[in-house]
């Protein structure tokens with residue numbers, strides 16, 4: 001099995017398999033320096049793109065430095081992530097044909113103001129790369145914010161390349 005990086009319709013660069021991959025196969029490992037959530041937040045303060053993968057409950061983060069960091073999100077992916085004893089594997093959940101783009105569901109959380117819009121093109125696309133739980137949490141938080149304005153820090157623990165936007169003061173939303 002060989003993976004290549006080339007431009008993708010989903011987002012910038014993507015990761016493709018040059019060979020057929022059987023369901024259940026480990027396609028790649030998500031590797032990179034391990035940081036505490038606090039370290040990850042401060043070390044990525046300046047970079048426009050982050051490739052962070054939150055482990056377990058998000059207290060430890062892998063700062064992606066590997067082929068797997070180029071794998072794009074899809075709401076209808078052909079792979080999933082598997083965390084085994086602190087290591088993260090990308091595993092095929094269905095057969096992958098030669099030339100197919102490798103994808104998994106990022107299930108983002110903790111994305112601050114970013115909307116993390118999804119362009120995966122799947123029929124059942126959620127429209128965002130956030131996890132269904134996070135979508136509910138953000139909706140609830142937005143409702144709350146109309147009454148009370150919590151001082152929310154922008155933190156990210158995900159593999160998604162999130163374009164960094166300048167932090168804006170929370171505005172009263174009339175909606």
Ligand SMILES: [Zn+2]
Pocket residue numbers: 074075076118119120121122124125126127128
């Ligand atoms: Zn999608």
